[in-house]
Amino acid sequence: MSGPGTNGAAGAPLLSIEGLSAGFDGQSAPAVQGLTLSVKAGEIVALVGESGSGKSVTALSLLRLLPRSAWIRGRAEFVRESGEIVDLYSAPKGTMLSLRGADISMIFQEPMTSLNPVFTIGEQLTEGLRLSGATRGEARERGERALAEVGISEPGRRFSQYPHEFSGGMRQRVMIAMALLRSPRLLIADEPTTALDVTVQAQVLDLLASLRETRGLSILLITHDLGLVSRVADVAAVMFRGRLVEVGPVGEVFARPAHPYTRALLACAPRLGAPRKRLMSIADILAAGDGPFGRTGRSPWMPPVDGDSARGDGCVLEPVGPGHSVAVVEPGEIAAGAEPAT
Ligand SMILES: Nc1ncnc2c1ncn2[C@@H]1O[C@H](COP(=O)(O)OP(=O)(O)OP(=O)(O)O)[C@@H](O)[C@H]1O
Ligand SMILES: [Mg+2]
Structure with a gap:
């Protein structure tokens, strides 16, 4: 896979999200927790994860399009063509209005009804x-x-x-x-190909990749389909239950997935000619989660099975390769019952 994100020639960060947490009034668990991610100039970053993992909430937060019942914490800085840095979460409404469409554009989920x-x-x-x-x-x-x-x-x-x-x-x-x-300099594409058949999906993705080449466009590509990611993205950022569990150059993440959830996603991704595998349950994923840190005493972070997500706090992203990090937690901080088998 070649591209600015993997060949070492990536531009400066265009979008930097730092410690984003977001949720909705009346819901105990945040939809997004402590997400840190950047998109460089000319880079395609794929945000991957299952339904409900917080991908759209992340995307909508960037343009401040979440409903009034939502809260946001953290920072998201965007660099305009003029060099001006805008903090998307605190900028005045007028700045956001001038930014939408002109600097950052979004293709929403469900384009058929748009x-x-x-x-x-x-x-x-x-x-x-x-x-x-x-x-x-x-x-x-x-x-x-x-x-x-x-x-x-x-x-x-x-x-x-x-x-x-x-x-x-x-x-x-x-x-x-x-x-x-x-x-715009940045396109946020939220599941742009979900409703399309496989060949048309590939054509639309190829179109996005060619627009990156011709326009130097940066793209935050949101999808639950890891197969699509490998086709066009430079960087894969994997979300699970509102947290970023793994991020790295696509080739690295595919060759050496460090987080049990990423491995489960890869194991389930359909491949041409191969029999389709059963989707793994959370229990299967936890059971498979020995991870790379067994001997150092740190384990890939997994949330408690009972869904008490607040107890998953305390995890950090730890480097496992060039530009490649995985969420880990000290064994003592893993909630009872969620300790991966070693
Ligand atoms: N407007 C809303 N009001 C209340 N809760 C919401 C709202 N939008 C999203 N959520 C909740 O936030 C969590 C994350 O939702 P989000 O839409 O970001 O998931 P997603 O990763 O985009 O999933 P999908 O792949 O199905 O689009 C979910 O638990 C969802 O129920
Ligand atoms: Mg969504």
Whole structure:
């Protein structure tokens, strides 16, 4: 796998998240706990984890799009093209408004419902441009160019069509075009291919990878599918129950997964021609969790089985290879019943 994240030529951090915790009023366990992660210029970082692990909450927190019932702690710094550093969690509302779409853009989960069936693709694609003062002609020209850039042929004709005249893959391409219209530096793509069939998934991912090359775009790619990650990402960041349990260059994480949960994810990832394995249960994962630290007395961090997540605190990321870290905890701090078998 080649790319800025793995060839040592990665740019400076564009986004640095430090110690992010987030949750919702009335819920005892936070949705995200102590997450630290950065995305460098021109890098594709994949945030991977099962349903409910806190991926979307992390993404939405960055644009401050969580509902009022949510709380956020920690810091997330973003570097604008001008060099200005914005703390996304404390910046004034006006700064956030000017940043959304222009500096950081997001493709939301469930893109199929994101297009309004009663307006043409072109109207929806260029609405933001029109609102910011572009003439009808300018907006059309830029909109058609954007459609061509995401691989939609005959953009002139397609511009005036309605969403139902587009296939699922093409609609996702439109969503990507819409997200890129104002040339953001960072694209957050939340499960951009979930609703698509396998071949179209690959095409959309290849499109994202090519946009990174042509635009120098940085991408935070959110997915529960580790197979997709290996195709395009430079860095894999694995989340489990709101915590980052492992992060590293994709090749490293795939070759030497250090956390039992990452190993379980890899064991379950479908491979062409191989029989599909049964999804491991949490108990299976814990049983498999001897980890690399048996002899040093530190164990890969695993949360208690009973779901009392507060007792998982005290874990730290420890390096296991170049740029590769795993969450570990002193044996004494692992909650009773969650101690991995050695
Ligand atoms: N608006 C909300 N109100 C209350 N709880 C929420 C809300 N949004 C998310 N949560 C909770 O936060 C936790 C993390 O959810 P999140 O949506 O980030 O998961 P995810 O990793 O994106 O999962 P998926 O792969 O299913 O999209 C879950 O327990 C979820 O129930
Ligand atoms: Mg989600």
